[in-house]
Amino acid sequence: NEELWVQSVLEMPKRRDILAIVLIVLPWTLLITVWHQSTIAPLLAVHKDDGGDSRRDLAAGLDSKEYCLSDRDIVEVVRTEYVYTRPPPWSDTLPTIHVITPTYSRPVQKAELTRLANTLLHVPNLHWILVEDSQRRTPLITRLLRDTGLNYTHLNVETPRNYKLRGDMRDPRIPRGTMQRNLALRWLRETFNKNNSQPGIVYFADDDNTYSLELFEEMRSTRKVSVWPVAFVGGLRYESPKVNAAGKVYGWKTVFDPHRPFAIDMAGFAVNLRLILQRSQAYFKLRGVKGGYQESSLLRELVTLNDLEPKAANCTKV
């Protein structure tokens, strides 16, 4: 009898404890469920939440006042609403465009990079390789790149100064941006395996030019090296490759030295990444390059005139 009594005494507190636990835990469970639902709705609507309040507000193309949706509503919202994100979601099928931009500190640098970024933010599968002409990567650029949300790589290399002259004079024998572009090429070769072919295109974009969105779609289909007209170079409204009826490049429509092997501006061509990786010794020549021959110094190691692919409606559009 005593044993039974002891046993039942031991059991009863157990049941009471269980009841107490349930009564305490249940309201918390309910609270957590409701909180979870109200926060998950806007979270599901936001595609890539990389932080930054203003962007989060923009990214939700939905009315931000719509909380408290049921599970079914959340799923439908995701399916039927177009969501604006910046940059566009990465695609598994589009070749990546690696945009190499050399840059240097001067008052308008931030403005130039801001408006360039605003353009690049529309282009899917874009990887921005920004190379500073500086001793160290600057906080200004670091912050700017992070705040854009773009896929990027931040490099730097300082063009040696000409010690003979006083002041901030870079070596004038090295065209501006050359070391920076070459560093980016080296980075690509060190980062990507030429056998593991991730489709990619390499484009050199200076930070003070203007680029249409159409241009990036034109260059995406580059097999070796593609070319197109560029406005406001060579003292003309535009310079352009000459394209014959068969769609092959056979010359250059320029006034300034049209007999250069590649009479084309830096902004007028793109190279398939595979080719960059295969011809791993091809770089822009550093010294002894005549004015206007920088592009040729690289392109002659990569391709012949015959292999060039004309874009922009057979080079009739700027």
Add this chain to the structure above:
Amino acid sequence: YVYSRPPPWSHTLPTIFVITPTYTRPVQKAELTRLANTFLHVQNLHWVVVEDSPRRTNLVSNLLEKAGLNFTHLNVETPKSLKVGLSWIPSHTPRGTLQRNLGLHWLRDSFSNTPPPEGVVYFADDDNTYSLELFEEMRYTRRVSVWPVAFVGGLRYESPKVSPAGKVVGWKTVFDPNRPFAIDMAGFAISIKLILEKPQASFKLEGVKGGYQETSLLKDLVTMDGLEPKAANCTKVLVWHTRTERPTLVNEGKRGFTDPRVEV
């Protein structure tokens, strides 16, 4: 997820009416292209492009159609007598005045019989640089909001002076800081409501001293203590008064080397 450009219109966000005067010159298409590329990120933006021309040009029409932005395309030609450089009088009509006024007129016309949307009016010249953050700063303007502008007045930036209480008390400029509104065109936005409340407020056409254009409009709309400082109480620069170099076209020669049918 579908990427759309511009972002879908929202029924709750205030609209930003951006008035841009523009004129034909070689870099026009480039300027408008990169401007459009910026605006295409901004929700509920309506671009009012006003050409300084006798007729709306194909270049601008096609650009606006292709961009996909919400837009209105206007034009008004500045009479030659008013154009800069031809008048011997020291004061003159600054460029873009007639066009900006037409933009204001269109706005007042459009909402004369219908209730206006919540929103602001912003004057954006086609060669400046705008951060995306700027548009979110100006979106909730009650009367007139102000912020710093880079590369004006011979400074890294000009800025309103803001008291600890968050009120504008003056202007941090070297050039004529005693102007009623020592601020650049790109440094303020006006609520639509206020524009419609004061239908007589426009930019003064003639007899405007250099640097007083903005004042000629703002004095009829607001007083200094009614200004709303943005950009972290005017401590951040979100807009740059950049200028575009004129391209050298010497090699075109007399007859023209390039195909004039190719639009640049």
